[in-house]
Amino acid sequence: MSTRTHYRACNLCEAICGLVIEVENEQVTSIRGDKDDPLSRGHICPKAVALQDLYEDPDRLKHPVRRTDDGWEEISWEEAYTAVVTGLQKVEKDHGRSAIGIYLGNPNIHNYGSALYLPDFIRSIKTPNTFSATSADQLPHHLVAYWMFGHYFFLPVADVDRTSFMLILGANPLVSNGSLMTAPGFGKKMRAIQERGKVVVIDPRYSETAAKADEHHFIRPGTDALLLLAMVHTLFAKEWVTLGHLETHSKNLEEVAVAVKKFSPTVVEGLTGISAAVIERITQEFVDAESAVCYGRMGVSTQEFGGLCLWLVNLMNLLTGNFDKAGGAMFTSPAMDTVLPNRKGNIDRWRSRVSGYPERFGELPVAAMIEEMTTPGAGQIKAFVTSAGNPVLSTPDGQSLDEALAALEFMVSIDIYINETTRHANIILPPTSGLETSNYDVSFQTLAVRNTAKFSEACFEKTPEQRHDYEIFQELARRLRHGDYQPLAEKPEQMVDFALQMGAYGKTGLSLQQLKDQPSGVDLGPLQPVLPERLFTEDQKIDLAPKALLEDLERIAKKLTVSTSGNAEFPLQLIGRRQLRSNNSWMHNSERLVKGGERCTLLIHPEDAEKYDVEDGQLVMVKSTAGTISIKAEIKKEMMPGVVSIPHGWGHARSGVKMKVAQAHPGVSxxxxTLPGFVDELSGNAAFSGVPVSVQKG
Structure with a gap:
């Protein structure tokens, strides 16, 4: 009997919790939290077991497959590569490069093979039609960082280990353990904040985090920017503004003062649902705290004023002297630094063909995907590539996208499942699963609440018939470039080793070998002030009032004259919700993650249930201008009246899906x-929070 212990970071979500995996006779016997991991310190969530489930899943593809009239058939890698390159090149020859589209799901960023080598493959196709989960998630964060700090990935992180007051908007970190804030074990961190001070949550739902916070306030979806404007207004009105050590490294403060004048607490209270007295009190408590941090995430990012929200979140931290300061919003000093001067990003170099959406950092928004596939003319997308993504379930108007994919001339997917999206592919190329790959968290170490570094070896060797994700991208790039392609390094760990030695800690001997020798990870200490030296703006100053954001205030100012009575045809507002045992649609094929009571339900407040004659557990019809779904109602006081909630990632009842567990627990999408045209006009990010809907008995 052979036994061994394997250490790794879980790569299923942003928390990257350290794991100890026991293996006996090449079978996983246990997965537990690693108490020696300097970031997660033993924390683990139920999703970690899904690493084993993904590895052992009989539905997981391990060989390339081709769709035929008689079903799917396994083919060799040589056949698969040839078919992919032939299919893409034919579409390019017949219709031009713009006729190819690419969609990238967020699991790509969780695997360093994809993160480091996928860009080479994309450049080989040379299409302007690249889309990703970024514009269905966090694009406003990147755009605001680009305008204010000069780099799209220079994102501030809440220093939760040292703050004494945390204001949380549109986020549920007790469930997510942080998002764009890698904070595993947030529950313990939150209790420590409360011992030092206070946690306040603003959310249309009384979420798991709200239930444990010191204070919670309901807010109407889509009005968070008005609340934040009123708070910034209060800072100026009460003369509480202080920039601290960044005063001489910031500009356009007066422009901010002028811009927020009309948005007083008394003006916005009726629209937000939060009284002027409460707005002023929370602002004062934020200012009076020894240290404070404002944190906003999905609920403020994926709404029609996402860009304004993230700008104002930054302003709350900056204007109170809580930026680049212990306990406030800080920047990491990662061992492998990807926030480099030559990678600051670019915007608006081209626009989408149909609606004219501007390009952001090499991508067009997912809101444009369907119309780019269905609108005839030069540049219409005829071929599509997906990598680790399921946009039929994760982007707006999934039913229409489903139909558009079915009409394509050619489609290829790099994925381990035949799911709601990949079932339309002509060829599927499956990479190895998480336990078969090594990994270094290129992005999430850059967003962690503590500076650490960790390298995970592969737990199991891949078979000779399998391919790693980076091997797939390298081979496709070589063939698409007719052999004229040489990667910077043949393996991702070589790139990591070089980056570590060239990084801030390389001088002290940090290398890949050191991380391999310390498999639980290396502690590099708490977050440290890095400004102004790390600013990427040309004048080395923080732009407090970027022109595009000031101009966007005209759009939200119109809200001040709009009645709050709502839409007569669609009187309710729909929001999503995060669940502890679910992150993305592809994790629903794990029996232990989906077992138990039904979780894909419509949460509705008792007042609304009575108003629309809805009973608990009853099937109801939820309708928007995009479509109608049937879902079980769950009456809960945790919802704000006038707001209903459905979780993201479900909807597995479509035909042709080869995921038995998921299809046995299908839910609805x-x-x-959600609506393709409902976006944050500033960034192009899809708006999922605040979709107008109606509810009636099924």
Missing amino acids: INDL
Whole structure:
């Protein structure tokens, strides 16, 4: 009997919790939290077991497959590569490069093979039609960072280990353990904040985090920017503004003061649902705290004023002297630094063909995907590539996208499942699963609440018939470039080793070998002030009032004259919700993650249930201008009256899906209700929070 212990970071979500995996006779016997991991310190969530489930899943593809009239058939890698390159090149020859589209799901960023080598493959196709989960998630964060700090990935992180007051908007970190804030074990961190001070949550739902916070306030979806404007207004009105050590390294403060004048607490209270007295009190408590941090995430990012929200979140931290300061919003000093001067990003170099959406950092927004596939003319997308993504369930108007994919001339997917999206592919190329790959968290170490570094070896060797993700991308790039392609390094760990030695800690001997020798990870200490030296703006100053954001205030100012009575045809507002045992649609094929009571339900407040004659557990019809779904109602006081909630990632009842567990627990897709044209006009990010809907008995 052979036994061994394997250490790794879980790569299923942003928390990257350290794991100890016991293996006996090449079978996983246990997965537990690693108490020696300097970031997670033993924390683990139920999703970690899904690493084993993904590895052992009989539905997981291990060989390339081709769709035929008689079903799917396994083919060799040589056949698969040839078919992919032939299919893409034919479409390019017949229709031009713009006729190819690419969609990248967020699991790509969780695997360093994809993160480091996928860009080479994309450049080989040379299409302007690249889309990703970024514009269905966090694009406003990147755009605001680009305008204010000069780099799209220079994102501030809440220093939760040292703050004494945390204001949380549109986020549920007790469930997510942080998002764009890698904070495993947030529950313990939150209790420590409360011992030092206070946690306040602003959310249309009384979420798991709200239930444990010191204070919670309901807010109408889509009005968070008005609340934040009123708070910034209060800072100026009460003369509480202080920039601290960044005063001489910031500009356009007066422009901010002028811009927020009309948005007083008394003006916005009726629209937000939060009284002027409460707004002023929370602002004062934020200012009076020894240290404070404002944190906003999905609920403020994926709404029609996402860009304004993230700008104002930054302003709350900056204007109170809580920026680049212990306990406030800080920047990491990662061992492998990807926030480099030559990678600051670019915007608006081209626009989408149909609606004219501007390009952001090499991508067009997912809101444009369907119309780019269905609108005839030069540049219409005829071929499509997906990598680790399921946009039929995760982007707006999934039903229409489903139909558009079915009409394509050619499609290829790099994925381990035949799911709601990949079932339309002609060829599927499956990479290895998490336990078969090594990994270094290129992005999430850059977003962690503590500076650490960790390298995970592969737990199991891949078979000779399998391919790693980076091997797939390298081979496709070589063939598409007719052999004229040489990667910077043949393996991702070589790139990591070089980056570590060239990084801030390389001088002290940090290398890949050191991380391999310390498999639980290396502690590099708490976050440290890095400004102004790390600013990427040309004048080395923080732009407090970027022109595009000031101009966007005209759009939200119109809200001040709009009645709050709502839409007569669609009187309710729909929001999503995060669940502890679910992150993305592809994790629903794990029996232990989906077992138990039904979780894909419509949460509705008792007042609304009575108003629309809805009973608990009853099937109801939820309708928007995009479509109609049938879902079980769950009456809960945790919802704000006038607001209903459906979780993201479900909807597995479509034909042709080869995921037995997921199909046995199908649920319905919230994105059969969301609208392609409902976006944050500033960034192009899809707006999922605040979709107008109606509810009636089924």
